[in-house]
Amino acid sequence: MANEGKATIYDVAKLAGVSHQTVSRVMNDNGSIRPETRARVEAAAKELNYRPSMAARALVTNRNSILGFLVADSVLYGPAGMLNAMEKQARLANYYALTVAIDNDSPESWAEGIEHLRRIGIEGLVCIAIKKEALQLAAKSYFNIPIVAIDTEEVEGATTIGIDNHKGAVSATTHLIELGHKNILHISGPKDSIEAQARLQGYKETMAEHNLQPMVLQGDWSSATGFRLGVSLDLEKTKVTAIFSANDQMAMGLFKAMRLKGVSIPERLSVIGFDDVPEAPYFSPPITTMLQDFNRLGEAAMELLIFKLAGLKPSKYQALKPQLVLRESTAAPHNG
């Protein structure tokens, strides 16, 4: 414990009575070593509390075992959950997770974050919830390392992975239609979000399939906007009886607006959300929503990246389908 972290490969070699190269071979488990020698080296390493210098290793191998995580909105439930899952997964494969948080709305922030990662040099990159343009910039700067992007548009130089937002939106919309609703409004996510667009598309197609007229209000993921849209929405005039909100946050804002207007959910208005945030069961009423398994998604993304790092061609990725979670915010329309 005394000379904490100071022993080098030479110290170990000396104590074990072998050459430093033999120690290196034992540590990296390559080349052939007599079992007895290996034992001696391992004992010496343990006694000296030896840990190889990552810096020295990185210098000579040109690989540092660090993966970069470029993330926007890391405070949100989804990205935070994925980061968590991915770090654990990366660690299992002996990789380090270096996170850089950027601001989706500031191109300057993209460049800064990417430059930061370039400086330290990373072996692979994961981009989470970042804008297409930011991803493109990253891909251009990093064209020689594997990149996995989660929930983004396809971009040259990066492999994209995500949940099947389209199918999720179809399920959500179908649920409302099957309950008997005809005037179904969609509150969408921001225009520059690929997930938002996929959900919008799924909604529109499902409506069209049932010969129903789509109605869309543009949102931005935030509860505040959900609230604002809810306040200004005229249910009488539009005859809306159900709303598909592109995420749970906006649905929360919507709920509040409806409470204020005295519109009861689900009797007068059905609402379905998307994500299944932890708070969802505790809304008033508990919200029916589409569950996304961020944990699995994070794990899948990391597996994919590690595959690519190993130089293997990953098998085609099977997009995860969100699951309908039935709670109490949807019901049949009040007057058929």
Added chain:
Amino acid sequence: MANEGKATIYDVAKLAGVSHQTVSRVMNDNGSIRPETRARVEAAAKELNYRPSMAARALVTNRNSILGFLVADSVLYGPAGMLNAMEKQARLANYYALTVAIDNDSPESWAEGIEHLRRIGIEGLVCIAIKKEALQLAAKSYFNIPIVAIDTEEVEGATTIGIDNHKGAVSATTHLIELGHKNILHISGPKDSIEAQARLQGYKETMAEHNLQPMVLQGDWSSATGFRLGVSLDLEKTKVTAIFSANDQMAMGLFKAMRLKGVSIPERLSVIGFDDVPEAPYFSPPITTMLQDFNRLGEAAMELLIFKLAGLKPSKYQALKPQLVLRESTAAPHNG
């Protein structure tokens, strides 16, 4: 753009017509350099798209500019927000944020996470929301680098920083008392959380000061437990008219239980939470709570760490006091 990231200090030196050491001096801004020489070197570096090798630098300086973040529950709003703020702050000072997520309930997971950080070698460590025992283990393993811990018990070898949970609890309790409540219940956080204990203490002291009888139910931060406790609580028998919940999550569960029992908030029961999660304004009713500024806290913690890294004695840290956010879940008791 072609030989991406491959230029070395020697290439730059050659192009600029100087020695590699001069390049080093320009890059590190030390020693004296003729302005004209500096300009030539900088131009050469730019032309070659030169970035110093962190590995080589780390090898020789024995410092790698990496800070470790040991975090539990990184998915929760608080820790996630702090991580975000701290990474940005660290980046400003040219440090890298390497995150390791551990499981507070598994000592094995602590050891694993800490060993991971030890392997890569870090310059400083931030511990967020981790258990006392885990922090002690970390402090023991890292006694030669600065450690800053957020929201933990004081531990030898680490500097602790946090918000003033005690004062926050006093404010929350006082708010209820000033409204006229006498039978005030506290739903606490887990026993092994220092924050929970400080809040509990603040509650008890305030009650005692006003000659009121404290009542405590043991919680664990989760909405599910808040719900369970709310269901089993007999308001008639206990005469409880107000509840101070140690966090907003549990309050959410409580709200749901009360809705089910037909107890209206705040008419029949006042509830105050703690944290001010983003969803708080959208609860039904919007919840009165104690705001914690996680952003500021994260920044303060990082400033502290950077101070210590520079070898300076940081000035005494001024704990941030949570702010009362008045919303609609508290009111005067129904019958005076």
Added chain:
DNA sequence: GCCGGTGATGTTATCGCTAACATAAGTACA
């Protein structure tokens, strides 16, 4: 009994930097 092959180990060079010392050209002062 000589030869090529394999298994186990040692030796040397090298990765790209910074530290420490060396050098050369001014600059100030006696």
Added chain:
DNA sequence: TGTACTTATGTTAGCGATAACATCACCGGC
């Protein structure tokens, strides 16, 4: 006008690993 500093730069050594090549037993087959 030489000594003593400062300023600006160059030269050499070494950080702690891995890679590549060298060495030396020992083994089996002819």
